Amino acid sequence: MDRSRQIGAFVVWDYVVFAGMLLISAVIGIYYAFAGRSKQTSKDFLTGGRRMTAVPVALSLSASFMSAVTVLGTPTEVYRFGAIFSLFGFTYLLVVVISAEVYLPVFYKLGITSTYEYLELRFNKYVRLCGTIIYIIQTVLYTGIVIYAPALALNQVTGFDLWGAVVATGVVCTFYCTLGGLKAVIWTDVFQVGIMLAGFLCVIIQAAVVQGGISNIVNDAYNGGRLNFWNFDPNPLQRHTFWTIIIGGTFTWTSLYGVNQSQVQRYISCKNRFQAKLSLYINLLGLWVILVCAVLCGLALYSRYQDCDPWTNKEVSAPDQLMPYLVLDILQDYPGLPGLFVACAYSGTLSTVSSSINALAAVTVEDLIKPRLRSVSERSLSWISQGMSVLFGILCIAMAALASLMGALLQAALSIIGMIGGPLLGLFSLGILVPFANSTGALVGLLAGFGASFWVGIGAQLYPPLPERSMPLPLQTSGCTNSTGNGTNWMTTTEMPFSTSALQIHNVERTPLMDNWYSLSYLYFSTLGTLVTLLVGMLISLLTGGRKQNLDRKFLLTKEDVLSNFDIFKKKDRVLSYKSHPVEDGGTDNPAFNHIELNFTDQSGKINGTHL
Structure with a gap:
């Protein structure tokens, strides 16, 4: 060619x-x-x-x-x-x-x-x-x-x-x-x-x-x-x-x-x-x-x-x-x-x-x-x-x-999502899935999750994994008639290296920490942050009286939330009340404050001026 x-x-x-x-x-x-x-x-x-x-x-x-x-x-x-x-x-x-x-x-x-x-x-x-x-x-x-x-x-x-x-x-x-x-x-x-x-x-x-x-x-x-x-x-x-x-x-x-x-x-x-x-x-x-x-x-x-x-x-x-x-x-x-x-x-x-x-x-x-x-x-x-x-x-x-300055587009984007998004996912999961989680456990767990994910994430930017970890497949130039690329009008004015970062540290002797911990797949950054946040959050919550708190179950994933998928097969023999399901058909404001909304409910079927 x-x-x-x-x-x-x-x-x-x-x-x-x-x-x-x-x-x-x-x-x-x-x-x-x-x-x-x-x-x-x-x-x-x-x-x-x-x-x-x-x-x-x-x-x-x-x-x-x-x-x-x-x-x-x-x-x-x-x-x-x-x-x-x-x-x-x-x-x-x-x-x-x-x-x-x-x-x-x-x-x-x-x-x-x-x-x-x-x-x-x-x-x-x-x-x-x-x-x-x-x-x-x-x-x-x-x-x-x-x-x-x-x-x-x-x-x-x-x-x-x-x-x-x-x-x-x-x-x-x-x-x-x-x-x-x-x-x-x-x-x-x-x-x-x-x-x-x-x-x-x-x-x-x-x-x-x-x-x-x-x-x-x-x-x-x-x-x-x-x-x-x-x-x-x-x-x-x-x-x-x-x-x-x-x-x-x-x-x-x-x-x-x-x-x-x-x-x-x-x-x-x-x-x-x-x-x-x-x-x-x-x-x-x-x-x-x-x-x-x-x-x-x-x-x-x-x-x-x-x-x-x-x-x-x-x-x-x-x-x-x-x-x-x-x-x-x-x-x-x-x-x-x-x-x-x-x-x-x-x-x-x-x-x-x-x-x-x-x-x-x-x-x-x-x-x-x-x-x-x-x-x-x-x-x-x-x-x-x-x-x-x-x-x-x-x-x-x-x-x-x-x-x-971030290196390859895809990996840089997913690394940011993982390093920051993972601990946040762990935080929300604590709230939704763990009834005994409390605010102390949530804050300490979040900080621990960030510490872990940023440690490995920033380390990977400074000391990128070796090729045997990323396993790039071979590329050929045997069919090129021009080995320098000067025969095209393709402009190469913007450098954006694929496998390196502007933060990369060169000419250092690699240690086992660099070759193992910092070589963790970038897709596991989020997993690490989520799991550390969850585990630390649960442990701290148990140690700080999380089981004693009085929690409204509407803030948790409940059996009713799961079974609601089958409501479509039920007979429509009654009309849902906004007082029991304040957002199902309208969702005009935060039901956490529905005691305020209900004061404005009148017999014509309006809530805060919104027709039902």
Whole structure:
């Protein structure tokens, strides 16, 4: 295969497609800014008035999951390490079931806006404050990576200024998120998930045409050792095995789907609990489709470049640039389609970042501002929520600079989720699953979980695992006609090393601690943080009188919550009372304070002005 030919470049139609995606996203935000503006409250802005249905929420959940980290990072992961990544399909099933059946019932029946309200109701305000601050730090860091990823692709594909693209991403997200609130976030996600799937499909279809069919792509992957689905090595130091993906991946993604405000805020915006659970299960189908597309793109990458790896041949400066390179290689004769792919990556970022900004605004208003401004009107809170959206949009843009130092996109993103999300998952699990857990145990357990996960996580950044732990598969350059990469017009202005970090310490003698503890698979960071938080929290709670506390069972997962799944098969011979199920069909406010709500209930069937 001749590698001396030049790959394509952006043309006018590519810019038109890309600009069209941005324009439609902005228009949706403008529409929801004016639809019902005169009566919008902070609840409308942050939770869509709790009137959403399952399908758009499910698509929104899938869209925010499929960020540019997925679009750029997952195909590269498959290209370098093989299709074992597809085992995450089993992980997603476990994550959705656990989120829908363990965490959702508790959050939904309480009718909370911020998941961290639960921590005050279950423990105390200090635990809530810790959870809120930790979540804000985690989300801003993760969002920085998500903003940086498509800006990198845009810079490499089109020559746009890298930091100009970073700022553009943040500004567009902040614009429609600030104007339209959660409804704008969800409906732009619905539009953007279509763009993302279209971007993936155009690459898969054209790659199949160029390589002579999907069967040839699969055969090439098989011959190159990329179809390595089953590795049952129980060693927790191996980067990806069946066990690290199933066990570690389940803990990592449950910390996102089960208790993370960005996701929880979407499904508790549904008009009833059935719709909320349904949104998660429909979302599972979306996750599977996304995974299949990303894995196929990775196999297509290998089939195309099996005898001449553009990274080793210095045609790209980092593996995360391989997908844009492939796009300009195989789609150069189709004006507009390279633009569709960049719109695909950009849509992933817009959906994830806008969800993060809206969630950050929600937890700040509900957890930090509202408790201190009890007399402020709902209209004022709505304006404050919009102001918070602008503030966090600016902060996320600033954090993108840090993301440029984090190493590989996918691993950096999942490492942050694991290191911070794991202890938070352990904290919520203490509250929901352990009746004797108390506030002392919760705080000490949380600190212990953070200590453990940060110890191994930061150690792995300073002393990355050796190749025998990460097991990268071989890449070839025997088919390259140009060994220096100078024969292309591919720009390599931005360095982003794959297996190293800007924090890495070089030229040190490796110790057993570095070769073992710091080589723990990054997917186990969350597992470690969760388990340490749970175990320490339970022990301290038992030692500090946790069994003696008088706890309302509505803060726990109960048998009734599990059996409620079968209510759909019961005869509808009675109407549920809002006094016994205050949020099941409306969810307009926090039932933890329903003694206040019920004072405003009159015979016409209204609660706080909301028709039943």
